[in-house]
Amino acid sequence: MSGPARRVTIRDVAKHAGVSVATVSRTLAGDYPVQPATRHKVLRAVRELDYVRNAQARALSVASPGAVAIVIDNVSSAYYAYIAQGVEEQAAAEGRLSLICTTGGDAERELTIVQMMREQRAEAVILVGSVVQDEDYRERMTRYAHWLAASGSRLVLAGRPPLGEGVPALTVGFDNTGGAHAVTSHLLSAGHRRILYLGLRPGHSTSDSRVAGYRAALADYRVGHDPALEVRCRFDRADGYAAMKQRLTDGPRDFTAVFAATDVVAAGAVQAIHDHGLRVPDDISIVGYDDTPPAEDIRLTTVHLPVAELGRTAVRLALSGKNPLTEPPLMLGTHIVVRNSVKRLENPR
Numbered sequence: 001m002s003g004p005a006r007r008v009t010i011r012d013v014a015k016h017a018g019v020s021v022a023t024v025s026r027t028l029a030g031d032y033p034v035q036p037a038t039r040h041k042v043l044r045a046v047r048e049l050d051y052v053r054n055a056q057a058r059a060l061s062v063a064s065p066g067a068v069a070i071v072i073d074n075v076s077s078a079y080y081a082y083i084a085q086g087v088e089e090q091a092a093a094e095g096r097l098s099l100i101c102t103t104g105g106d107a108e109r110e111l112t113i114v115q116m117m118r119e120q121r122a123e124a125v126i127l128v129g130s131v132v133q134d135e136d137y138r139e140r141m142t143r144y145a146h147w148l149a150a151s152g153s154r155l156v157l158a159g160r161p162p163l164g165e166g167v168p169a170l171t172v173g174f175d176n177t178g179g180a181h182a183v184t185s186h187l188l189s190a191g192h193r194r195i196l197y198l199g200l201r202p203g204h205s206t207s208d209s210r211v212a213g214y215r216a217a218l219a220d221y222r223v224g225h226d227p228a229l230e231v232r233c234r235f236d237r238a239d240g241y242a243a244m245k246q247r248l249t250d251g252p253r254d255f256t257a258v259f260a261a262t263d264v265v266a267a268g269a270v271q272a273i274h275d276h277g278l279r280v281p282d283d284i285s286i287v288g289y290d291d292t293p294p295a296e297d298i299r300l301t302t303v304h305l306p307v308a309e310l311g312r313t314a315v316r317l318a319l320s321g322k323n324p325l326t327e328p329p330l331m332l333g334t335h336i337v338v339r340n341s342v343k344r345l346e347n348p349r
Helices: 010-017 021-029 036-049 055-060 078-093 107-119 135-150 176-189 205-220 237-250 263-275 307-318
Strands: 067-072 097-102 124-128 154-158 169-174 195-200 230-232 257-260 285-287 302-304 330-332 335-337
Touching: 010 021, 010 036, 021 036, 067 078, 067 107, 067 307, 078 097, 078 124, 078 307, 097 107, 107 124, 107 135, 124 307, 135 154, 154 307, 169 176, 169 307, 176 195, 176 205, 176 257, 176 285, 176 302, 176 335, 195 205, 195 237, 195 263, 230 237, 237 263, 257 263, 263 285, 307 330
Parallel strands: 067 097, 067 124, 124 154, 154 169, 169 330, 195 230, 195 257, 257 285
Antiparallel strands: 302 335
16 A cells, blocks of 8 residues: 655646746746746646645745845844844845844854754845854854755855855955954053953954954054953853953952953943942043944943944845855944043053
C-alpha cells in the first residue's frame, strides 16, 4: 500500500513552468505585472500539477510583495530605536513592509531569526549592531548569507564588520575607530593625559573598534597605554553607573577624564560621579559616543552618528540590486558634538 501523495509545492510549479519561484508567487498574488505568456505557463502548470496554495503559508509569508526584516538587540535603546525608525521610513517609501525582530544580545537567537526570515522569503534581512564573531558564528552566518542570496534575498550588515571575502552580504556602517580617535584627541588636546575608557567588551566588534581608536589617539599624542584605565562594562546605564562607582570607591582616582563607550554608559557614569560628591566637568571630564538621548540632556560632548540614516541606507542598499560580492563597505560620516562636559587643563598631569 503506497503512502500519502507528496504535496505539490510552489517550487514544483516553478520547475514545471520553467520560471523562478518568485515569478510563480507574483503571478498567483496577482499584484505584480507579469507577461501574458509567462502567466499562461504558470497557470497551466498549476492546473496540470493540481497545485493548491497553502492559505496559512501565504498568510505567514512576509515576501508578498516583499518585506524588510531588521534584527536588533532591543527596542528600548534609543540607538536601536532610531535605526529601526530609519528602516521603517525607507521601507514604507519603497512600498515594503518592515519587520522588527529582537535578540536580546543572543547570537543564537539572531541566527535562528535569519533562518526563519529565509524560510519566509524576506526580501532583505538587516542585522544591526555589535556582534561577537567567533568561528562558529561566522561559519553559520556565512552559510545563511549564501542561502538568502540563492533565494533572491539580501543580507545587510549595518554597524558591524563584513563577514569576509566571497560572502554575499552588503555592509554599511560607521568609522567607529576614527570617531573614537577624534573624541579621544579632543580630550588630549584639552590637556588630559589620564583618560579612563569605560565600556571595554573584548570580542565585541563595536567595542573593539572604539577601543582601537582610543589607543591610537594615545599613541599619536605619545601618551603611554595603561590597561588599568580600561574598565569592562556592558553598554547600558546601570552597568555604566556600577562600573564608575566601583572605580571611584575602590580604585585610585588617577584619571582626569572618562571616555564612555556610549552615551547611555556616560549617563550612568555621570550619575555615579555626582553621587560621589564630584562635578562634571570641574572634577572629572567625560565624553560619550552615539549622540542619542540622554546626551543633550546632560550636555555631553560626544560623537554624532547618523543612526536613522544608517537604517534608511541599509534598506536602499538592500533593494539597489548591487552585487554583494563586489560592492565595497559603505561608511557614513561622523563628527564630534561639543557641549559642556570637558574642562581644559592648564597643567596636564
